[in-house]
Amino acid sequence: MIPTLNISQCRARRQLTGELAFEFEPEADLVEIPFVAFKGPVHVHLGYAIAEDDKVEVEAAISFTLAGACSRCLEPAENLISDTMQCLFERGTGDGESYGFLGGVVNFGEMLRDAVLFALPSRILCKGCSEE
């Protein structure tokens, strides 16, 4: 499950920075490599900092495994993908550069979907092919 961040609760606790570790099931159709699919959940380690103006800086490290057929030789292959993403959340709808949040609650769902999309490679390779 993807947790949410309640800004007013954080302020009440005077906890303006923090870290979250969790995992979630990605949407299977994000992967467009033939004969390849997610294996297991996406692991997330996320750090946040809430500023005076309620802007929230987020840095997320994600990792997940892709498994299926090697894009070159079709032998079984499994690749661990990891990536980091930094972004900004602000009250309202966001402006394309930033993500928006409403009601004082930050939802990381859209950002994490984008993070997975950006991290996805265009192919995976088996051991043999990646050593060539």
Ligand SMILES: [Zn+2]
């Ligand atoms: Zn191969």
